[in-house]
Amino acid sequence: MKPARILTAPWRAVKNPLFLYQHHRQIHALRVALAFLFGLMINLSFPIQHGSWMLVTIVVMLGNVPHLGAVAQKTRQRTVGTTVGALAGLLALALYGVSPLLSFAWMVLVILLSAYHAIGKAGYTALTVGITLVIVAGVGDGTVDESLWRTANVALGSLISMLAASLFPQRALDHWRFLLSDNLRESALIYSHIARRVPLDTEAALGRFNTRLVAMRGLISAAASECEQSTVSFESIQRGQRTLYSLFDRMDDIAEKTAVLADGGRQRQAIVKALFRAAHGIRFLHADLLLNALPEPQLKERTPGACDWLSAELSQTTRRLCDELLLLMPAILATQQTLLPLSKEEALRRLED
Known part of the structure; x- marks a missing residue:
């Protein structure tokens, strides 16, 4: 060096x-x-x-x-x-x-x-x-x-x-995206636990999710100003997170009454992976991690249960969030003048861990 x-x-x-x-x-x-x-x-x-x-x-x-x-x-x-x-x-x-x-x-x-x-x-x-x-x-x-x-x-x-x-500028935009990253990661964990019937204190997890969501609400105006964007994109991402919260809350209520959650695990794994990649992409500023080819939701041949429909909606919401973040990424990158970004390999390594 x-x-x-x-x-x-x-x-x-x-x-x-x-x-x-x-x-x-x-x-x-x-x-x-x-x-x-x-x-x-x-x-x-x-x-x-x-x-x-x-x-x-x-x-x-x-x-x-x-x-x-x-x-x-x-x-x-x-x-x-x-x-x-x-x-x-x-x-x-x-x-x-x-x-x-x-x-x-x-x-x-x-x-x-x-x-x-x-x-x-x-x-x-x-x-x-x-x-x-x-x-x-x-x-x-x-x-x-x-x-x-x-x-x-x-x-x-x-x-x-x-x-x-x-002096040591704390940007609202950075605070906003780190909170978003934590929420996306929390979403992946919540859904994975609910879908696999692994015990989880869902109420506590959703409480943490909502606390970050409220904090992000107060950062939107300043964050949009810092990257010279309108608040429309930020508001849309905020609505997407509220949809995730609602979906997980409903899933948790009916999960014990449903034998399996949509597509034998394939769709579940794709959604969880997409959420984890999006969390790392927005945290480490790697736009390629937001490019997720989520499969189209496949409802079962039998009469779909409530969780099947909720999983399909979750897949669509995840895809929309990734698309919106991908559109916002150039404006976010433009503000990072002194960022010490992790390499793509490091971000991927952390994702695998």
Whole structure:
């Protein structure tokens, strides 16, 4: 190995999305602390007035938002909200010199509009407008100099937050795909156990599945933003997972009453293999593992039982999920600038294990 590669290996290792995902809490806490320390040093090194607003902004921006895409979204919303709120606050100060009542009426109107739009898609932006208005204008008797300092501190805090989010960036897209990988692997295990009548705590397994599904729901917007895609594909994959959950829940209820599950094992093995390959494909970014030639569901010559129909639906759902992930893969790969991917042989070896 070249000396330069040896020296940069630790840095490249901690930039690996899988490492960042596995240690996301610790890295997030360290990053927020470093950003706060940097803001504190700026306050202590320069004669900045109202510097506490910079520190407040850093904590608010990064506190519970670990992903780069979410921080970028929040920064855009806060920038717009801060700008509009600051202008509204400066206007309130100007109106105060004309008539305090006119200034108060303007502030109440802005707060009214802010509260109205706070319950909606642009809620954070609207809320920031109202907060910034109060910060800048106070009760109408503040000074322009003080207002500008507060606005500048909020803007600087937002910039520091973005820089901190770029340090060991935790992408919502990576978090989303690792959760998806775990769910696909869990799906393969659940179906295999149910179909082969192997004892399994299905309730606990489905509980883990649903917990990941709920977590993925909150990542969709930021993940789509990071790979510059609409949320349509992500929503479709989300629906596919909910279908899997429903199928396994119904299968578990009726499995003990059914002698065999569809096609004497051949279809079962194909579905399990497809789910395992899809899990590894999305985790290790190997699109060829998503290319699965699942056989068409074969219902038995006798009257098909409930599990036969459920297995046929499971096969179709698995095929659709693989197709949707295959279409999304180029956009995912485009975001992986510092990824240390496993080789295809390593991914296949892990799949076989």
